[in-house]
Amino acid sequence: MRFLAFFRLQLHMLIMRWRWLLPLPVMVFIGYLLTNALKGQLLPEFLTQPSQAAAVNSWDALFIGFGNAYYMVFVIANLFLILVCDSLPESGFGQLALFRLGSRKIWWASKSLAMLMAAFIYTLGCVAVVFGVASLGLPVSFDWSPFGDYSSNILLPNSFQQQTTPLGAALVLLGMDVLGLWALGTLMQVIALLTRRYTYGYLAALLVLVGSMGLSGSLINVPDVLKLLPAIRNLIMTFYPYPFREVPIFWSFIYWGIWLAILIFAGWIISRRQNYLAQRH
Numbered sequence: 001m002r003f004l005a006f007f008r009l010q011l012h013m014l015i016m017r018w019r020w021l022l023p024l025p026v027m028v029f030i031g032y033l034l035t036n037a038l039k040g041q042l043l044p045e046f047l048t049q050p051s052q053a054a055a056v057n058s059w060d061a062l063f064i065g066f067g068n069a070y071y072m073v074f075v076i077a078n079l080f081l082i083l084v085c086d087s088l089p090e091s092g093f094g095q096l097a098l099f100r101l102g103s104r105k106i107w108w109a110s111k112s113l114a115m116l117m118a119a120f121i122y123t124l125g126c127v128a129v130v131f132g133v134a135s136l137g138l139p140v141s142f143d144w145s146p147f148g149d150y151s152s153n154i155l156l157p158n159s160f161q162q163q164t165t166p167l168g169a170a171l172v173l174l175g176m177d178v179l180g181l182w183a184l185g186t187l188m189q190v191i192a193l194l195t196r197r198y199t200y201g202y203l204a205a206l207l208v209l210v211g212s213m214g215l216s217g218s219l220i221n222v223p224d225v226l227k228l229l230p231a232i233r234n235l236i237m238t239f240y241p242y243p244f245r246e247v248p249i250f251w252s253f254i255y256w257g258i259w260l261a262i263l264i265f266a267g268w269i270i271s272r273r274q275n276y277l278a279q280r281h
Contacts, residue, residue: 003106010114014087015121023079027126030071031133034061038138038147056147059166060154061134062127066173067155069216069232069240073209077235080122080181081188084115085202088192108271112186112264119181123174131170142166155238157245172249173237179256180235184208186263193270216240228255 038056065071088111139145144161148154151161160169187208188201195201212230216239219227224247227233232240234252239245 003110006106007110007113010110011117014084014114014118019083022083023122023126024129026075026079027129028133030065030075031061031130034065034130035134035137038064038134055145056138057141057145058131058134058138059141059170060145060148061138062131062170063148063154063156063173063237065130066127066177067236067238069213069236072235073213073232076126076177077181077184077209078206080119081184081202081205083122084118084185085188086198087111087115087185088189088198088201104271105268108264108268111189112267115185115189116178116182119178119185123177123181127170127174152243155236155243157237157249160237169237176237176249176252176256177235179253179260180231183256183259183263184231186260186267190263190267190270193267213240224251228252 038061066076142165144166148156148166149161151158156169164172184205188198188205191201191204192198208231212232216230216233219229227239227246228251230240234255237245237249
């Protein structure tokens with residue numbers, strides 16, 4: 001099938017590069033920092049009781065790492081943008097592949113799904129590394145820790161622990177971040193289609209991220225819909241810079257769904273008007 005063959009080609013070109021090793025030491029370092037910070041909450045072994053739950057566990061490090069707005073904007077999300085920023089404009093080989101494919105609709109669908117898979121692989125890998133490193137220095141448990149029972153301690157919404165397990169919360173966070181990174185990656189692709197410069201796409205996505213941090217501080221006494229406008233509030237579970245969340249988390253999934261629908265449609269329209277083989281790179 002042409003679509004599957006071209007999709008595998010696009011995914012291979014997007015991911016199978018040496019730069020994708022960069023997240024490994026970065027996430028190891030984040031996990032190491034968080035583990036050392038949380039170890040201060042553990043009692044000495046001779047003061048603990050056999051049936052007593054440890055004050056902190058590896059889930060706490062994971063949620064703090066992926067709930068910190070500065071980590072998310074300047075490290076986690078920014079690193080993803082750097083990894084995939086040059087997916088467009090299309091290279092000479094890519095233009096020839098498109099010519100052989102014979103369908104711009106299939107080409108754009110493959111590009112979009114490759115970005116989705118890149119976002120999923122990247123996010124899952126980062127979560128696994130941070131959690132794995134934290135598990136080497138902190139207790140591993142299937143339950144919330146006493147430290148994590150206080151939502152603000154681990155950057156979760158109020159009473160969120162009563163609604164789900166740590167694994168369930170991690171899956172929700174994974175879904176939010178995958179959709180968010182997919183949307184930001186698609187934004188880069190659309191800007192690159194318009195300008196034929198991938199650096200402009202990267203700068204536009206980075207501006208959305210950094211600008212959302214500045215915007216978040218001014219959106220307090222406004223309707224709930226406006227409180228969701230900053231992208232950072234839909235990549236983490238709290239409403240940065242405040243340790244609470246005033247709307248249900250599923251609104252963030254709707255937020256990313258709307259942006260993805262707009263961006264994917266815009267990219268399809270723009271790609272139909274591109275004259276690829278007339279371009280020189």
